[in-house]
Amino acid sequence: MIEFVHPALLFILGAVPIPFLKGSIRKTYLVLIPALAIAAVLAMEPGSYGAGRFIGQEILFAKVDKLSIVFATVFTIMALIGMVYALHLSQAGQHVAAFVYVGSALGVVFAGDYLTLYLFWEGMAFASAYLVFAQGGERAIRAAFRYLMVHLTGGVALLGGIVLHGLAAGSLLFGPIGGGALAGTMDTGGYLILAGFLLNAAVPPLNAWLTDAYPEATVTGAVFMSAFTTKTAVYVLARAFPGTELLVWLGAVMALYGVIYAVLENDCRRLLAYHIVSQVGYMVAGIGIGTEMAVNGATSHAFAHILYKALLFMGAGAVIEVTGRRKLTELGGLYKTMPLTVALYMVGAFAISAFPFFSGFVTKSMVIAAAGQDHRALVVLALTMASSGTFLHTGLKLPYYMFFGTDRKLEAREPPRNMLVAMGIAAVFCIVIGVFPEPLYALLPYPVAFEPYTGVHVTESLGLLMFTALGFVLFLKALDPENTISIDTDWFYRKGARAFLWLAEKPLARYEKAVSNVSDTLALPLLHGTARAGLRVDLNGVDAAVNGFARAILVGGGALRRLQTGVVTHYALAMIAGVIAAIAVFAVVWQ
Amino acid sequence: MIKRLVDFFGDEGYARSRRRLFYIVLALIVVADFLVPREHAEYLWDRLPGWSAVYGFGSCLLLIFVSKFLGHQGGLMRREDYYD
Numbered sequence: 221m222i223e224f225v226h227p228a229l230l231f232i233l234g235a236v237p238i239p240f241l242k243g244s245i246r247k248t249y250l251v252l253i254p255a256l257a258i259a260a261v262l263a264m265e266p267g268s269y270g271a272g273r274f275i276g277q278e279i280l281f282a283k284v285d286k287l288s289i290v291f292a293t294v295f296t297i298m299a300l301i302g303m304v305y306a307l308h309l310s311q312a313g314q315h316v317a318a319f320v321y322v323g324s325a326l327g328v329v330f331a332g333d334y335l336t337l338y339l340f341w342e343g344m345a346f347a348s349a350y351l352v353f354a355q356g357g358e359r360a361i362r363a364a365f366r367y368l369m370v371h372l373t374g375g376v377a378l379l380g381g382i383v384l385h386g387l388a389a390g391s392l393l394f395g396p397i398g399g400g401a402l403a404g405t406m407d408t409g410g411y412l413i414l415a416g417f418l419l420n421a422a423v424p425p426l427n428a429w430l431t432d433a434y435p436e437a438t439v440t441g442a443v444f445m446s447a448f449t450t451k452t453a454v455y456v457l458a459r460a461f462p463g464t465e466l467l468v469w470l471g472a473v474m475a476l477y478g479v480i481y482a483v484l485e486n487d488c489r490r491l492l493a494y495h496i497v498s499q500v501g502y503m504v505a506g507i508g509i510g511t512e513m514a515v516n517g518a519t520s521h522a523f524a525h526i527l528y529k530a531l532l533f534m535g536a537g538a539v540i541e542v543t544g545r546r547k548l549t550e551l552g553g554l555y556k557t558m559p560l561t562v563a564l565y566m567v568g569a570f571a572i573s574a575f576p577f578f579s580g581f582v583t584k585s586m587v588i589a590a591a592g593q594d595h596r597a598l599v600v601l602a603l604t605m606a607s608s609g610t611f612l613h614t615g616l617k618l619p620y621y622m623f624f625g626t627d628r629k630l631e632a633r634e635p636p637r638n639m640l641v642a643m644g645i646a647a648v649f650c651i652v653i654g655v656f657p658e659p660l661y662a663l664l665p666y667p668v669a670f671e672p673y674t675g676v677h678v679t680e681s682l683g684l685l686m687f688t689a690l691g692f693v694l695f696l697k698a699l700d701p702e703n704t705i706s707i708d709t710d711w712f713y714r715k716g717a718r719a720f721l722w723l724a725e726k727p728l729a730r731y732e733k734a735v736s737n738v739s740d741t742l743a744l745p746l747l748h749g750t751a752r753a754g755l756r757v758d759l760n761g762v763d764a765a766v767n768g769f770a771r772a773i774l775v776g777g778g779a780l781r782r783l784q785t786g787v788v789t790h791y792a793l794a795m796i797a798g799v800i801a802a803i804a805v806f807a808v809v810w811q
Numbered sequence: 812m813i814k815r816l817v818d819f820f821g822d823e824g825y826a827r828s829r830r831r832l833f834y835i836v837l838a839l840i841v842v843a844d845f846l847v848p849r850e851h852a853e854y855l856w857d858r859l860p861g862w863s864a865v866y867g868f869g870s871c872l873l874l875i876f877v878s879k880f881l882g883h884q885g886g887l888m889r890r891e892d893y894y895d
Contacts, residue, residue: 483878484888555821559814592853600854604863608870624821675847676857682840684867690837691871698875704888714894 224269226282227257227296228330228340231323232803238319239312247307250315254300257326261292268332277392280332286665287519291329291455293663294523295322297649298447298530305534305642306440313793314354318444320796321347325448327803329455334382334392334413337456341378341420343799345371348449350796351441352433360436366710367433374419374426381412397460414461421453421504423470424477427497428710431481434496435489435546439537442489446533447526450496454503454522463510471505472602474498479609481708486547486701488536488622492529495572495614498606499525505603506587509594512666517586519664524579524653528571531646532614535565538635538643539622545630548618548701553627560634562623564643569619571650573611573685579653581681582660582672589670608688615685616692617699840864 234253241249266289270281299322306318324347327340345368352364386392388407397410406414415426422430430450434442461467478498485491499521506518538561539554540546555562567578574580584607591599634640653660661668692699819825845860852858856866882888 479874480878480881481887483875484882555817559817562817563813597854604866605870605874608867609874612871612874675843676849679840679844679847680863683844683861683864684870686837686840687864687867688871689833691868691875693833695872695875698879702888703891704882705891705893706882706887707889707893 224264224267224282224284225260226269226326226330227260227292228323228327230257230260231299231319231326232343232800235316235319235323235800238315246312246315250303250307251300253319254296254303254322257296258293258300261289261296264289264292271332274335277335277386278333279335280393281336282330283332283394284330286663287455287458288329290519290523290663290665291451292326294526295326295329295448295451298322298444298526301527301530301642301645302440302444302447304645305443305537305639307638308636309440311354314351314438314441316793317347317350317354317796318441320800321351321444321448324799325452328452331394333394334386337394338375338379338382339803341416341452342372342375343803344449344452345375346795346799348441348445350793351445352437354441355436355438363433363436366713367429370419370429370713374416377412377419378416381409381414381416384409385413394456394459396462414464417453417456417460418470419453420449421457421500422450422497423474423500423504424497425709427474427477428708430496431490431493431708432710434493435487439541443530443533443537446492446496446529450500451522451526454500454507454518457504458507458515458518462507462515464508467504467508468596468599469508471501471503471508472599473501474504475501475603475606476609477501479606479613481706482609482613482617483699484702484704484706486549486703486705488539488546488548488551488618489533491548491613491618492532492536495532495610496529498610499529499572501606502584502587502603505599506590509590509596509599511590511594513593513668513670514587514590516661516664516666516668516670517583517588517590520660521580521583521587523660523663524571524583524650527646527649527653528568528579531568531643531650532565532572534639534643534646535561535568536618536622538639539632541635541639542632543630547703548621549703551622551628551630552625553623554630554632555623557630557632558623558634560640561643562619564640564647565619565623566615567647567650569611569615571654573615574607574681575654575685576673576678576681577651577654579650581654582657583653585672585677585681586668586670604684608684611685611688612692616689617701620692620696621701837864 230253237249238246264284266284266286268280268283270279272279272281299318302318302322303315306314309315321344324340324343327343328337331337331340349364349368349371352360352367355364382392385397385407386409388409397406397413419426419429434445437445457467475498478494478496478501482491482494482498485494503518503522503525506514506521508514536546538558539551542558543551543554545551571578571580574584588600588603588607591603657672661670820829841861841864844864849858849860856862
C-alpha cells in the first residue's frame with residue numbers, strides 16, 4: 221500500500237493524456253482522476269513527504285497535516301463537481317487548464333517550503349488565465365491579460381518576499397511568519413509575502429482582478445476559478461499569518477466592500493464575484509483573530525464556501541449557457557422554463573446566506589462567534605451586517621431579476637444534464653453539511669466546541685434574514701439593476717496604463733525625435749565613413765561565412781514562423797505545457 | 812413538486828397568499844425570538860429580543876442607500892463603454 225500519492229501530480233500529469241482521448245473514454249477519464257484524487261486525500265496520513273535539497277535549501281514537496289487535509293478534501297471534491305459540470309465541452313484545452321489549475325492549487329496546499337509553493341502558485345495563475353482566454357473575444361482576452369499581469373506582479377512580490385525572508389530566517393520551510401505574539405516584528409520579506417497572499421485573497425484594494433476577470437471567463441471556467449485561487453490564499457494565510465491583527469480589519473472591511481459593490485452590479489457573475497470578496501472577508505477576519513475557534517471557523521467557512529459559491533456560479537452559468545445573456549437588465553421570467561436551475565441555485569443562495577440547515581449556518585456563525593468571544597463587538601456587527609447584504613443580493617436581488625421579475629420572454633430550457641447533476645451534487649453537500657456538521661467539524665485543525673443549533677442562534681439568524689427580505693420587498697424599486705459598470709481599483713491600471721501610453725506617445729516620442737535629429741546631422745556622416753571602410757574588409761573576408769550562416773537562419777526562421785500562429789490561446793497552451801514540463805522535471809528530479 | 816414550489820414564488824396568481832405567508836413568518840420569528848431562552852448574553856444586543864430583526868432591516872436599508880449614493884453621487888457607476 222502506497223502511503224502517499226500526491227494529488228497535485230495526479231492532476232498535473234493526468235492532464236497530459238486528455239487531448240488524446242475522445243468521446244466517452246475522455247468523459248470517464250475526466251471524472252476518474254478527481255475521484256482517485258479524493259481517494260488519495262482520504263487515504264493520506266499526516267507527515268512529511270519528498271524532502272530534499274535544492275540550491276542549498278531544504279525542500280519539502282509535501283507536508284500533510286490537518287489544515288492541508290481539509291483544504292485538499294474540498295479541493296478534490298470541487299474538482300469532481302467542476303469536471304462533471306464541464307463534461308459537455310469538446311475542447312480539450314479547457315479541461316487541461318482546469319486539471320493543471322486544480323493540481324497547482326493542491327500543490328500549494330501541500331507545499332512544505334516556499335519554492336515549491338511559489339512554483340505551484342505561478343502554475344495556478346497561468347492555468348486559470350487560460351480559462352479566461354478560452355472564452356475568446358476581445359473583452360475576455362483583454363481581461364485575461366490584465367488578470368495575468370496582476371497575478372504575475374503579485375508573484376514577483378511573493379518571490380521577492382520569499383528571497384528576503386529566506387535570507388533573514390535561514391530557511392525556506394513554509395510556516396508561521398511574524399504573526400500572533402510576535403506581531404510588529406515582521407521583516408520586509410514577511411510583508412512582501414503577505415502582500416502576495418493578500419492579492420490572491422482579493423483583499424481590497426487588491427481585489428479588482430477577481431471581479432474584472434471571473435465574469436469574463438468561460439461558463440465552466442468561472443466555476444473552477446470561484447473555488448481555487450482565493451481559497452488557496454486563505455489557506456496560506458491561515459498557515460503563515462494566523463493572529464495578525466491587520467487581517468481582522470481587512471477582513472471586516474472586505475466583507476462590507478463586496479456587499480456594497482454588489483448593490484451596484486448589473487452583470488450576474490460579477491455580482492457573485494463581489495460576494496466572493498465579501499465571503500473571503502469572513503475567512504481573512506477569522507485568520508486575523510487567530511484563536512482556535514476563529515481558525516476553525518475560517519477553515520470550515522472556506523470548505524462550505526467553495527461548494528455553495530460553485531453552485532451559485534453554476535446556476536448563473538447555466539442561465540448564460542442557455543440564454544447567452546449575462547446582464548440583469550436583460551434577464552427575467554426564466555422560472556417557468558428553468559425550475560430545476562432555480563431550485564438548485566436557491567439552495568446555494570440559502571447556504572451562502574447562512575439559513576438554518578444550510579452549510580453557511582454552521583460555518584459563518586463560527587467566525588462571528590469567535591469574534592464575539594474575542595470581544596470584538598465592531599467586527600461582530602460588521603460581519604452580521606454583511607450577512608444581511610449577502611442574502612439581499614445572492615438570495616433576493618439576483619434570483620429575482622434573473623429568474624422572476626419582468627418576463628423578457630426569453631427562449632430558455634434547462635441546461636445539459638451533466639450541468640444539473642453537478643449542481644445537484646453541490647446542493648446535496650450544502651444541505652448535508654448544514655444538517656450534519658459533525659463530519660466537517662471533525663476534519664478541522666482544532667477540536668470544535670461550538671454548537672450552531674441553539675434556539676437563540678436560529679431565531680436571530682431567521683430574524684436578520686427575513687427582515688432583510690422585508691427591506692427588499694419594501695424598497696424593490698431602489699434596487700432595480702442599472703445599465704452601468706462600477707469603477708473599482710482596476711481603474712488605476714486600466715486608466716493609468718492609458719496615461720503611460722500617452723506619455724510614451726507624446727513627450728517621449730518628441731524627445732526621441734530630437735535625439736535622432738542630432739544623430740542625423742552629426743553622428744551619421746562619421747558613421748558612414750567608418751562603415752565604408754568596414755565594408756571593404758567585410759566584402760572580402762567575412763561575407764562568405766556570414767552568407768552561409770544567414771541561409772541557415774532563414775530556413776530556421778521559416779520553421780519558427782509556422783509555430784507563431786498569433787492565436788493567443790495557442791500561446792497560453794504552450795505556457796501551460798511549459799509549466800507542466802517544469803513541474804514534471806521538478807517532481808522527478810527532487811523526489 | 813419542485814416546479815410547483817418555484818411557480819408558487821413566481822406566478823402572479825399566488826401573490827396574495829405569498830404575501831400573507833411572508834408576514835405570518837415574520838411575526839412568528841419575532842414571537843419566537845421573545846420566547847427562546849437567552850443564557851449567556853455577551854453584548855447588550857444579545858439581551859434584546861427582536862434585535863436581529865431590527866438590525867437586519869436597518870442593515871438592508873443602509874446597504875441599499877449608501878451603495879446607491881456612492882454609485883450615483885460618488886461616481887462609482889459609469890456608462891458601460893467607460894473603459895472603451
